[in-house]
Amino acid sequence: MPVHFGYTISKPRAIDIDHNNLRKSDEILREMPELQTCIGCGACTAVCTAGNLTQFNFRKVHTLVRRGEYQGAYEEMNKCMLCGKCRLVCPRGINTRGVVMLIKRKLGDF
Amino acid sequence: MKRVIIIGGGVAGMQTALRLAEEGVEPLIVEKEAELGGKLRGWHRLFPSFTPASEVLGELRSRVARRGIEVMTSTEVKAVEAGAVTLVDGRRIEGDAVTICSGFDLFDARIKEEYGYGIYDNVFTSVDIERMLNEGRVARADGSRPRRIAFLHCVGSRDEKVCQRHCSRVCCVTGVKQAMEMKELFPEADVFNFYMDIRMFGPGYEEMYREAQQRYNIHFVRGRISEAAPTIDGRVQIKAEDTLTGRPLRMSVDMLVLLVGMRAGETNPAYEAAGLGRLESGFMAPRDSFLGNVRSRTEGIFYAGTVTAPKNIGETINEGCAAADAVLEYLKKS
Amino acid sequence: MTAMKRRSWSDYQKQIADDKYYYARSCIRQNFFPGSEKAFLDILHNDLGRDVLDDPLHSSCTGIGYHSDIVPLETIMTVVARQFALMTEAGYENFISSCITSFGVYTEVLATWNEFPETEERTREYLYKATGREFRKPTSLAHTSDIMFHFRDEIARKAKYRLVNAQTGEPLRVVEHIGCHYAKIFPKSGIGGSEFPYVLAGMIESWGGECVDYPERRHCCGFGFRNYLVQANRGYSIANSHKKLESMAPYKPDFIVANCPGCTMFLDKWQYAIAEMEGTTYGENGHGIPVLTYEEMAGLVLGYDPWELGMQMHQVDVEPLLDKMGISYDPAAKYLGRNGKYIDKPASAVVNCCPTDTVYDIRQ
Numbered sequence: 001m002p003v004h005f006g007y008t009i010s011k012p013r014a015i016d017i018d019h020n021n022l023r024k025s026d027e028i029l030r031e032m033p034e035l036q037t038c039i040g041c042g043a044c045t046a047v048c049t050a051g052n053l054t055q056f057n058f059r060k061v062h063t064l065v066r067r068g069e070y071q072g073a074y075e076e077m078n079k080c081m082l083c084g085k086c087r088l089v090c091p092r093g094i095n096t097r098g099v100v101m102l103i104k105r106k107l108g109d110f
Numbered sequence: 111m112k113r114v115i116i117i118g119g120g121v122a123g124m125q126t127a128l129r130l131a132e133e134g135v136e137p138l139i140v141e142k143e144a145e146l147g148g149k150l151r152g153w154h155r156l157f158p159s160f161t162p163a164s165e166v167l168g169e170l171r172s173r174v175a176r177r178g179i180e181v182m183t184s185t186e187v188k189a190v191e192a193g194a195v196t197l198v199d200g201r202r203i204e205g206d207a208v209t210i211c212s213g214f215d216l217f218d219a220r221i222k223e224e225y226g227y228g229i230y231d232n233v234f235t236s237v238d239i240e241r242m243l244n245e246g247r248v249a250r251a252d253g254s255r256p257r258r259i260a261f262l263h264c265v266g267s268r269d270e271k272v273c274q275r276h277c278s279r280v281c282c283v284t285g286v287k288q289a290m291e292m293k294e295l296f297p298e299a300d301v302f303n304f305y306m307d308i309r310m311f312g313p314g315y316e317e318m319y320r321e322a323q324q325r326y327n328i329h330f331v332r333g334r335i336s337e338a339a340p341t342i343d344g345r346v347q348i349k350a351e352d353t354l355t356g357r358p359l360r361m362s363v364d365m366l367v368l369l370v371g372m373r374a375g376e377t378n379p380a381y382e383a384a385g386l387g388r389l390e391s392g393f394m395a396p397r398d399s400f401l402g403n404v405r406s407r408t409e410g411i412f413y414a415g416t417v418t419a420p421k422n423i424g425e426t427i428n429e430g431c432a433a434a435d436a437v438l439e440y441l442k443k444s
Numbered sequence: 445m446t447a448m449k450r451r452s453w454s455d456y457q458k459q460i461a462d463d464k465y466y467y468a469r470s471c472i473r474q475n476f477f478p479g480s481e482k483a484f485l486d487i488l489h490n491d492l493g494r495d496v497l498d499d500p501l502h503s504s505c506t507g508i509g510y511h512s513d514i515v516p517l518e519t520i521m522t523v524v525a526r527q528f529a530l531m532t533e534a535g536y537e538n539f540i541s542s543c544i545t546s547f548g549v550y551t552e553v554l555a556t557w558n559e560f561p562e563t564e565e566r567t568r569e570y571l572y573k574a575t576g577r578e579f580r581k582p583t584s585l586a587h588t589s590d591i592m593f594h595f596r597d598e599i600a601r602k603a604k605y606r607l608v609n610a611q612t613g614e615p616l617r618v619v620e621h622i623g624c625h626y627a628k629i630f631p632k633s634g635i636g637g638s639e640f641p642y643v644l645a646g647m648i649e650s651w652g653g654e655c656v657d658y659p660e661r662r663h664c665c666g667f668g669f670r671n672y673l674v675q676a677n678r679g680y681s682i683a684n685s686h687k688k689l690e691s692m693a694p695y696k697p698d699f700i701v702a703n704c705p706g707c708t709m710f711l712d713k714w715q716y717a718i719a720e721m722e723g724t725t726y727g728e729n730g731h732g733i734p735v736l737t738y739e740e741m742a743g744l745v746l747g748y749d750p751w752e753l754g755m756q757m758h759q760v761d762v763e764p765l766l767d768k769m770g771i772s773y774d775p776a777a778k779y780l781g782r783n784g785k786y787i788d789k790p791a792s793a794v795v796n797c798c799p800t801d802t803v804y805d806i807r808q
Contacts, residue, residue: 017361031808223639
C-alpha cells in the first residue's frame with residue numbers, strides 16, 4: 001500500500017519529444033505542410049472570435065499538436081466558430097480553417 | 111605609381127586590391143595565413159543560392175593572380191599608421207594609404223561551457239559542419255548517420271554573458287542553410303532549429319527560410335537551449351523553452367550544432383594605437399555609418415569587410431569596391 | 445564509459461590554504477550525518493597532521509533562515525561578521541565551512557562588502573554595538589570539500605581501500621552531486637566553475653573511481669529551503685530528486701557522493717519517500733543507491749570503520765557498497781553507539797537491503 005505523506009510527486013511539465021508519439025503530428029504536417037511555415041506572429045489569435053471570449057488560442061494549440069501534445073487539442077479546436085477571420089490575416093497564407101478541421105479529424109480520439 | 115597596403119587577404123582584401131589595380135594603383139596584400147581566402151576557405155556552399163564557396167574563392171584568387179597583385183603571405187602586421195604598417199618581425203612597409211581588411215574571429219564555442227563543445231563528442235559548430243561537408247562525410251562521432259539533429263542559433267551572439275551583445279547576422283541564414291543540407295543528406299532525420307529571433311535580412315533569405323519550413327519539414331522552435339548533457343547512448347540531451355507554447359521542452363539528439371557568431375578580430379585593439387576607434391562590440395568604428403562607412407577616423411586608413419561589423423560575402427565584396435573608391439579619391443587629393 | 449574530456453575545470457582554480465583552519469560546522473550535518481564532521485576533523489588532525497580549530501563558540505550562519513525569507517540580510521551579515529570575529533580572536537585567518545549554503549552565504553557576504561563597502565561599515569557597527577567584537581576578513585575562504593580535494597593525492601597515498609570493486613577490479617561508478625550554492629552563485633568560487641565542478645570528481649578519480657556523467661547531473665536536488673519547508677510544496681521539491689534518480693539509474697551507479705548537507709540528506713531520504721509512495725527504487729536488487737558525504741568517502745578510503753563514520757545513520761543501507769570495496773566491518777555493530785550501547789534501529793523499508801528485524805534483533 002502506498003504511503004501518503006501529505007504531498008505527491010509533481011509531474012514534469014516539460015514537453016518530452018523523446019517520449020511523445022509524433023506519428024499524428026507527422027500525418028498532419030504531411031497533409032498540410034504549410035502549417036510549418038507558422039512564424040508565431042499571433043495575428044490569428046488576435047482576431048479570433050472565440051479567442052476573445054474563451055481561453056481558445058489557435059496558435060498555441062496547433063504548436064502543441066506539432067510537438068506531439070495532443071491532449072485536449074480536439075476539445076480546444078471545437079471552440080473555433082470557423083468564421084475564417086484568422087485565414088484573412090495570416091501573413092504566411094496558411095489555411096487556418098483547414099488546420100482546425102484537419103486536427104479535429106486526426107485527433108478526434110484523443 | 112601610388113601604393114596601397116591592404117591588411118588581410120580574405121574576400122574584402124582581394125576585392126579591394128582588384129578594384130585598386132583596375133584603377134592603376136599598386137596594391138600590396140599582407141596576409142597572415144599561408145594562402146589567400148580568409149574564412150571563406152573553410153566554407154562549403156553559400157546561402158541563399160548554395161553556390162560552392164570554392165567558385166567565389168577560386169574566381170577571386172585567379173583574378174588576383176591574373177592582375178599580378180603583390181601578395182605577402184604568412185606575414186603578420188603588428189601596428190598600423192597612416193601610410194605604413196609594421197610587421198611582427200619588425201619590418202616596416204610604406205605606402206600611400208592603408209586599408210584594413212582583417213575580418214573577424216569566430217566565437218570559441220567552448221566558452222559556452224553549458225553546451226559541452228569539446229567535451230561531448232556529438233556537439234559540433236557550424237564551422238565543423240562546413241568542414242565535414244567539404245570532406246564529403248558528415249556523420250556522428252562514431253561514424254553513424256544522425257536521426258535527429260538540433261541547431262542552436264546565437265552561440266556567442268546577443269549574449270551578455272560572453273560579452274558579445276551584437277548580432278552576428280549571418281548565423282541565422284547559415285543555420286537554415288545547414289539544416290537544409292542536413293535534410294538533403296539525411297532525409298529520414300528530424301531537424302530542429304532553436305532560435306531567439308530568425309533574422310532573414312538578405313535577398314532570398316526569407317524565401318529560403320520558408321522553403322526550409324514547408325518543403326524540408328524543418329522544425330523551428332523559438333527558445334534558446336539552456337544546457338546540453340550526455341545520454342547513456344552517447345547522444346546529447348538538450349533543454350529549452352518552447353516559448354510559443356510556454357512550456358519547457360527537452361529531447362535527445364544525435365548531433366547538436368552550435369551556430370557560432372562573429373566576434374571582433376583579436377588584432378583590432380592593436381589598431382587603436384593609430385588613433386582608430388572601436389565600437390562597443392570591439393569591431394572597428396567607421397567614421398560614420400552612412401557617408402564614411404569605409405573610412406576610419408584617421409586620414410589615409412580605410413576599412414572593408416567584417417573588420418567593422420558582421421557582413422555576408424556579397425556585402426563584403428561591395429565594401430571592397432567602396433573602400434577602393436574612397437582610397438582612390440584620397441590618393442587624388444594627397 | 446570512456447574518460448571524460450572535461451578539462452575546463454583547470455581554468456577555475458582558487459587559492460586553498462594548506463594549514464591552520466578555522467572550522468565552521470553545518471546545522472544539517474550535525475543532525476543527519478554527525479559522523480562526517482568528526483571524520484573531517486579526525487582525517488585532518490590524525491591522517492594529515494593539520495591544525496583545525498573546532499570552535500564551540502561559533503553559531504549557525506542562519507543560512508536556512510535567510511533562504512527561507514525569515515532572516516534579513518543585515519542580520520545574516522552581522523552573524524557572519526561574528527564568526528569572522530571569533531576566527532580573528534582565535535588567531536586564524538583561513539575560514540572553512542562544512543556546509544555549501546554557509547559557504548555560499550560567506551561568499552555572498554564578502555562579495556557584497558566588496559561591491560558595497562558601506563554595508564561592511566554598517567555591519568562592523570552592528571557587531572560592535574551588539575557584542576563589542578571586531579573582525580578581520582579571512583584571507584582564504586574554502587568549503588571543507590575543497591580541503592579534501594586539496595589533500596586528495598595525499599589521501600590516495602595513504603589509502604587502505606580504493607573506489608574499486610574488490611572482486612572485479614573495475615572502478616566503482618560514482619554519481620557526484622555538487623549543490624547549487626557551491627558555484628552556481630559565484631562560478632569562480634568553486635573548483636571547476638559552475639558547469640563542470642571538479643571538486644568531488646577530482647577526489648573520485650584520485651581514489652580509483654569513475655564519475656558518471658548522466659543527463660541531469662547539473663540539476664538541483666530540489667531542497668529549495670522555503671519550498672521544502674512547507675509541506676504543500678514538497679511534491680515539487682521531491683520531484684527534482686526524482687528526476688535526477690530517474691536519469692542516473694540506467695548507469696547503475698554504485699553510490700552517490702554529495703557536496704552539500706541538504707543534497708546528501710535529500711538524495712538519501714527521498715529514495716525512501718519515493719519507494720513508499722510509488723514503489724520505485726533505483727539501486728541494485730530493488731533497493732536504494734547509497735548516498736555518502738565526501739568525508740565518508742575519504743574515511744572509507746583511509747580505512748575508517750564505517751560505523752565510526754556514522755554510516756548507520758543513512759536511510760539507504762551502505763553494506764552492499766562496503767562489500768564491493770572489500771571493506772571488513774562488523775555487521776552486528778551497526779546499531780551500537782560510541783560506548784557500545786544499542787542506539788535503536790529504523791523500521792525495515794523497501795529501499796533498505798538489510799532487514800533490520802533479523803540479524804540485528806538477535807544481537808540485541
